Amino acid sequence: MRSELRDLRGILENQLSGLAWGEMGRGCPQRVELLRRLMSLGLNAEHCQSIANRISDYTDSDQAWSQALALITDELRVTDDDIISQGGVIALVGPTGVGKTTTVAKLAARFALRHGYQEVALITTDSYRIAAYEQLRTYGRILGVPVRVVKNAGELSAALETFQHKRLVLIDTAGMGQRDVRLAEQFKTILTGAPQNQKLCAAGCKCTGKRAE
Incomplete structure (x- = not known):
């Protein structure tokens, strides 16, 4: 019973997620494209959303991607040691x-x-x-x-x-x-x-x- 409920919950979550993507795509297709590209890097959804929120929805796709990569780069800790x-x-x-x-x-x-x-x-x-x-x-x-x-x-x-x-x-x-x-x-x-x-x-x-x- 518990396993069936867990499976049902997963199905509902996937359906809701699909509806959310569709709704967002109609309102701001550039953001959807940016989020998909970020998630293809292996980043979790919350991190992708955080990065996307810092980029204007009116930015064209190529510029938005460049800005996203720059934000990710700034988050990386690097060493200056020789x-x-x-x-x-x-x-x-x-x-x-x-x-x-x-x-x-x-x-x-x-x-x-x-x-x-x-x-x-x-x-x-x-x-x-x-x-x-x-x-x-x-x-x-x-x-x-x-x-x-x-x-x-x-x-x-x-x-x-x-x-x-x-x-x-x-x-x-x-x-x-x-x-x-x-x-x-x-x-x-x-x-x-x-x-x-x-x-x-x-x-x-x-x-x-x-x-x-």
């Missing part, structure tokens, strides 16, 4: 093809030139693709730095314990789309297995006003 100077535990995240592994290699090389190869270690959480680990291992061999592949939070924690005396530990992650079911598991691995003072760098992210690479 990785090459400060070091630390750095995880690079981003979709497939943006250059995370190459960026890891470049950062490792620059840090090694300044502070010594013995101060650097590399870790990859990309256990899904053998080629990804082999690529990072090749970079590690060229630079003379250790490379470790981890599959879960426990292995990541153990690897970081092994590399605790390194001034810079770079974590390469698997490239996944925002709707990939493995994405949440990967973030859980990083956030659970790594220390609280770690930094996440969005590789290949270009936004209005700010840029993170």
